[in-house]
Amino acid sequence: MRAPLSTAIAIAAGIVVLLGYFLPVPELKMIRSMLIDWAVIVAGIAGLIAIIHLVKVHIKKLSSEQNRDYYSLITLIAFFFTLAAGLLLSPSDQRFQQVVTSIQVPVEASLMGVLAISLTYASIRLFQRRKGWMPIIFAVSAVVFLILASGFLSIADQVPLVKTLMSALNMLPVAGARGILLGIALGSLTTGLRILLAADRPYSG
């Protein structure tokens, strides 16, 4: 068996957290919250390790003989500058937050702009990639629900028939989304059970 100790710990912790969530036994609840607290700490440390690893990878890229990546230098300068400023001023400092957000927000806003163009381009190319009715239904429904959500037709709300029709149309995406989410919830349940049954062991390296 692969990684028997890790598997036993994962199964035991999973079952205790599951029981603590559903059964009103104070001891179980206490152990559950303690295990979740530990998980939060482990996740925080994992984040720290992953950041150190990312820095190491960029240093390697920069010092590589072949395919030297000079963008890594920008990443490293930005990282060490932010780290030093955060350590000197503390992350809650107003000046520190202002500097970080003044850089991060415009960069992310410009990426949002690129994203909007990319999505439009992908939607146009959808007709080339997929044949049949689905792209047409996708495009028509996107346009119809964009118009409905814009509030452009709210003036027609006084006509009872139009109002009923619009509320029926507005229910369609809600029903569709609920259907998809139900499927995802069932998939999540069986995936969780596979971890509890040790069929999936992503920690067994």
Place this chain on the structure above:
Amino acid sequence: MMYGILALIIIFACAGLIVMFGLIPGLRNTTYLRSIPAFERLRRALGESVEKGTRLHVSLGKSSLIQSTNTSALVGLTALEHVSLYSGTSDRPPIVSSGDGGLALLSQDAQRAAYRISDALESYNPDRAMMTGPTPFSYIAGALPLTDIENISAHILLGNFGPEVVLLTESGEMLSAYTFAGSDSLPAQAALYASAQEPLLGEELYAVPAYLECGRLHIASLMVQDILRWTVIVTLAAGAVLKLAGIL
């Protein structure tokens, strides 16, 4: 209290059913599964990558392990181990990106497990799996250069993404790479439907390990998922009929 016990009964009954179905002889045979063309093409893309000596890129999303959305990433990790087993010992093994520290460590572990099973642990390199950024945009922005530099022929995106994943699929598209993508997030699914070559919708994401022939319990869990789906459908329909009849 009663609802809690009922929920536990359902959960343990499902676990029992998965184990029971897993004992069916010959369940590993994929004839139990309906044909989904996306999975056929994924298998072909895996084979082509090994033959042509190109690289695969697996991206696991940005969900933290302590969030409820992490099950999609767990599916991605199982798929990653299988993909690494399949192509890990090739000249150009897969690279992995993620947007969370815990996921990055688990992806290194999944790759390491694949190398250990293949008896090639000395070839394992942890630098092939990394967190490319801790925020949604920095994660995608960090993963974008990989598509350029690493001669990638296929992107396998399985996890929790936002609509910004389009930047990654479009980048792959520009370099004529194959994109196979599934997410538990509704905005990402809509964006991937328009941009990915093979998008997975709804619960299809959770079928990935079964279709990659990871093990009999994966196919068994898919059968249980089908039973649960029909139970929910029948319950909803019965509830609607009873409501219409004025009984509920």
